[in-house]
Amino acid sequence: MMAVLAAGCASSGVKNPSGVPVTHMNADEQGFVAGTGVESQDLVMVADKMSRSILGIPQIANAATPPSIVINPVDNQTRFPINKDIFLTRIRAQLNSKAQGRVVFLARHQMEELEKERNRKREGQVTSSSDPSVQEFKGADYFLTGSLQGLSTRTKAGTSDYILYNFHLIDARTSAIVWEDMAELKKQGLEDAAYR
Amino acid sequence: MKLLWQPVLLALAASLAGCATSRKPAVPPLTGDILVDAPRAIASGPARDRVIWQYRLAAAAMRQGKFDLAKQNLDEVLLTLGGIYGKDPDAKKARSYFRAEARKTFIGEPYERSMAYIYRGIIYWMDGERDNARACFRSAEFEDSDAALQEYAGDWVLPDYLDGLATAKLGGDGSDAFQRAQANARGIKLPPARPEANVLFFVEFGPGPTKYATGQYQQELRFNTPASPVASAMLKVDARQIPIAPTDDVGFQATTRGGRVMDHILGNKAVFKSATDAAGSVAMLGGITTAVASRDRTTQQVGLGIALAGLATTLVSAATVPKADTRAWDNLPRYLSFACLPLPVGQHVATLQFLDSAGQVQSNLTKTITLNIATTDRDKVVFVSDASITPQTL
Numbered sequence: 001m002m003a004v005l006a007a008g009c010a011s012s013g014v015k016n017p018s019g020v021p022v023t024h025m026n027a028d029e030q031g032f033v034a035g036t037g038v039e040s041q042d043l044v045m046v047a048d049k050m051s052r053s054i055l056g057i058p059q060i061a062n063a064a065t066p067p068s069i070v071i072n073p074v075d076n077q078t079r080f081p082i083n084k085d086i087f088l089t090r091i092r093a094q095l096n097s098k099a100q101g102r103v104v105f106l107a108r109h110q111m112e113e114l115e116k117e118r119n120r121k122r123e124g125q126v127t128s129s130s131d132p133s134v135q136e137f138k139g140a141d142y143f144l145t146g147s148l149q150g151l152s153t154r155t156k157a158g159t160s161d162y163i164l165y166n167f168h169l170i171d172a173r174t175s176a177i178v179w180e181d182m183a184e185l186k187k188q189g190l191e192d193a194a195y196r
Numbered sequence: 197m198k199l200l201w202q203p204v205l206l207a208l209a210a211s212l213a214g215c216a217t218s219r220k221p222a223v224p225p226l227t228g229d230i231l232v233d234a235p236r237a238i239a240s241g242p243a244r245d246r247v248i249w250q251y252r253l254a255a256a257a258m259r260q261g262k263f264d265l266a267k268q269n270l271d272e273v274l275l276t277l278g279g280i281y282g283k284d285p286d287a288k289k290a291r292s293y294f295r296a297e298a299r300k301t302f303i304g305e306p307y308e309r310s311m312a313y314i315y316r317g318i319i320y321w322m323d324g325e326r327d328n329a330r331a332c333f334r335s336a337e338f339e340d341s342d343a344a345l346q347e348y349a350g351d352w353v354l355p356d357y358l359d360g361l362a363t364a365k366l367g368g369d370g371s372d373a374f375q376r377a378q379a380n381a382r383g384i385k386l387p388p389a390r391p392e393a394n395v396l397f398f399v400e401f402g403p404g405p406t407k408y409a410t411g412q413y414q415q416e417l418r419f420n421t422p423a424s425p426v427a428s429a430m431l432k433v434d435a436r437q438i439p440i441a442p443t444d445d446v447g448f449q450a451t452t453r454g455g456r457v458m459d460h461i462l463g464n465k466a467v468f469k470s471a472t473d474a475a476g477s478v479a480m481l482g483g484i485t486t487a488v489a490s491r492d493r494t495t496q497q498v499g500l501g502i503a504l505a506g507l508a509t510t511l512v513s514a515a516t517v518p519k520a521d522t523r524a525w526d527n528l529p530r531y532l533s534f535a536c537l538p539l540p541v542g543q544h545v546a547t548l549q550f551l552d553s554a555g556q557v558q559s560n561l562t563k564t565i566t567l568n569i570a571t572t573d574r575d576k577v578v579f580v581s582d583a584s585i586t587p588q589t590l
Contacts (some may be wrong), residue, residue: 037276075366076327079334081274081320086325103584152334154341156457159281194290194300196342196457 036187037080038160046165046183047090050146053181054095054169059142060102068104069169070140077161078150086145088144091167136165142178143170158190227277230256230527238269244286246275246589248302251525254315259581261588262577263319265528270316277309277339290521291461293468297521305456306343307405308448308525310336314355314532318398321362322577329363334547340449341548348452354416354532357389361536364391365575384441393536394434394572399440401426401550401561401582402530405450413516415462420445424530426561426582431535433546433567440548442531458520465518472513479506529581539576541569550582565590 037052054060060067071092074084092105107114114137121132130136153160162184169179226233234253238246255528257266280303303309317332333355344350356377360370360450371390378386387511402424410416429440483503487496543566548562563580564587 035281037278076331079331079338080278081316081325081328081331081335152338153297154198156339156342191280191282192284192287192291193457193461194284194287194297195303 015069016055018140036119036159036189037162038082042163042165042185043086045185047087047094049183050087050165050167050181051091051094051098054091054144054179055102057169058169059169059178060099063102066102067106067141068106068138069142069144070106070108070172072143072145074145075147077151078148079161080150080163082148084148087146087165087167089147091144104138106140106141111137140172143172144168145170156196158188160186160188162186200213207393220283231260233511240450244299244301245523246302247304248525249310251304251308253368254312255525255527258315258318259396259584261585262439263322263464263579266315267319270312270319273312274316277303277312279524291458293343293465293516296495296517296519297458297462297524298519301519302521302523303524305407305450306339306453307446309339310352310355310449311446311525311528312435313339317355317358318577318579321358321396321575322579324574326362326366327440330359333362339455343453345573350376352449353377353380353384353386356380356442357386357534361389361391364389364529364538377573384443384444387535390536391539391540394574395537395539395544395567395569395576396578397440397535397546397548398577399429399431399533399535399548399581400531401429401442403525403534403538404528405447405524405531407520407524409522411466411488411518411520413466414516415466415520417456417459417462417520419447419450421451421530425552426550426558427563428551428555429533429549430549430557431546432549433537433539438535438537440533440535442533444532445530446532447530452505462518463522467515469513469516469518472509472516476508476510476513477507479503479509482506510523532556538572539567539569541570546578548580562586563588 022184030117069095071088076082076084095103096105117126118132118137119130120126144167146165149166151162163186165185167178167181169178171178230252234249234256237249238253241249250273254266254273255271257269280301286299287300289295290297304312313332313336317329317336320326320329320332329357329438335358336355337350337352340352341350343351354377356373360373360377361368363373374386374389403422405419405421408418408420428442431438431440480503480542483499483501483506486499487503488499490496490499514560546565546567548563548565550558552558561582564582565580566587566589567576567578568590569576576590
């Protein structure tokens with residue numbers, strides 16, 4: 001009788017009736033939910049590689065004064081819509097963390113707010129710890145930007161996506177590309193026949 | 197004896213009542229308003245149907261000017277589409293003889309997936325993210341790239357055209373994409389791309405394709421494309437008039453994909469169902485006839501055995517479900533089109549008239565959009581459907 005009762009419990013046919021607990025994963029490991037697009041492990045790998053590579057170049061390693069860098073948006077040329085600025089955010093954060101003051105990043109994306117604040121100081125609306133009429137906004141020594149390019153193939157055998165991550169540092173005075181590095185990833189997958 | 201059965205019946209009743217987790221989530225009653233029905237279905241309907249309701253909700257929200265709602269649902273849909281690789285228990289069930297194809301998580305046919313990317317691309321462009329918009333248009337083509345007949349693979353016109361336009365606006369060379377668009381335009385001369393145009397009109401009209409099942413066991417998926425009361429449109433902005441002809445026919449995209457792998461699976465299911473049905477009927481008839489006709493006990497037993505085996509085979513046949521999945525994104529448009537023009541800073545009134553095949557204005561469908569152009573540096577993106585609300589101010 002008990003066996004009948006146990007067997008009769010209607011949770012059968014429902015997947016994970018008790019749910020799936022939250023699984024903590026490292027950002028650099030592939031989870032059990034994966035696609036062929038840009039994922040966190042790619043971001044971590046690429047940003048780590050780029051930040052290590054930038055720190056080693058003489059323009060930064062041997063600079064007498066820390067060079068000022070402006071980050072420009074990445075150009076996403078792949079077929080995957082992504083939050084493209086996340087790469088540069090991670091590279092910047094990692095450089096700021098590891099470079100120990102050897103580079104300075106300029107917050108150009110905050111210029112509107114910064115100019116408003118400076119104007120308030122100039123007009124005496126708020127206090128100022130220095131002479132607000134002096135131009136202290138820094139100019140860039142370098143621009144850091146990049147692009148994501150992709151090659152995608154889809155056949156009966158599956159989907160293949162290759163993405164080339166390219167980042168470069170441009171000298172703002174000479175327009176010379178003083179550093180460039182890349183990372184590339186290829187992923188393949190095949191959906192269940194029911195979807196083909 | 198009666199006392200003995202009472203606890204058994206009570207236990208059985210308790211076991212049934214105690215089975216609190218039902219196999220199927222309750223389907224909420226439909227009101228006919230997608231903006232009401234879809235959120236309910238997404239929240240409490242079967243998980244396998246979630247994407248279809250998100251599709252429908254996104255399209256309806258676009259037409260209501262609720263682009264944030266459309267964006268939220270399309271983003272969730274695209275996550276599902278991007279993560280469909282590998283083993284899927286529901287898909288496996290859908291391939292089995294005894295489960296319907298509709299058991300699988302719905303992601304739609306390639307034309308439906310492409311439309312999800314096209315809508316999301318439009319919203320990205322609205323938000324000023326041209327490269328992400330371009331990514332979506334590329335994915336829209338990509339979803340259509342494994343058609344059985346190569347001439348119909350990746351043959352959407354508008355996504356390639358917009359890929360080229362976005363690339364040109366981003367300072368690149370979009371000529372490859374323009375050439376692809378023109379090659380697929382099938383006799384239509386596409387207007388030259390104008391990177392300086394800062395106002396973009398995405399236009400859709402007509403009822404889109406629906407699905408139905410045919411064949412002996414409804415194992416064959418087919419598409420029905422109803423006639424569209426709207427054949428073209430006319431855009432009037434300030435003193436300008438721009439005729440808008442369809443660039444893409446969603447019905448054409450639905451019907452030119454060719455055979456699916458799943459069609460073979462459903463075909464095998466149909467053959468299995470037919471064969472087991474025939475074998476079962478023959479065995480039952482033969483077995484019963486043998487049992488009735490014979491006076492030999494052993495022969496009668498053999499005959500009944502054959503009849504029982506036939507019955508079992510017939511039951512297996514009855515349990516086989518070869519029916520094709522006809523769930524569809526049923527509020528898609530029939531035609532897509534596009535127009536762009538440069539407009540100076542200031543307020544402009546645009547009127548979009550929808551015309552029938554004789555060129556007559558369908559006045560009940562006319563839309564009015566007031567455009568406030570604050571800057572020419574950023575594109576003003578206008579989405580207009582023959583089912584859109586009117587007037588709109590953007």
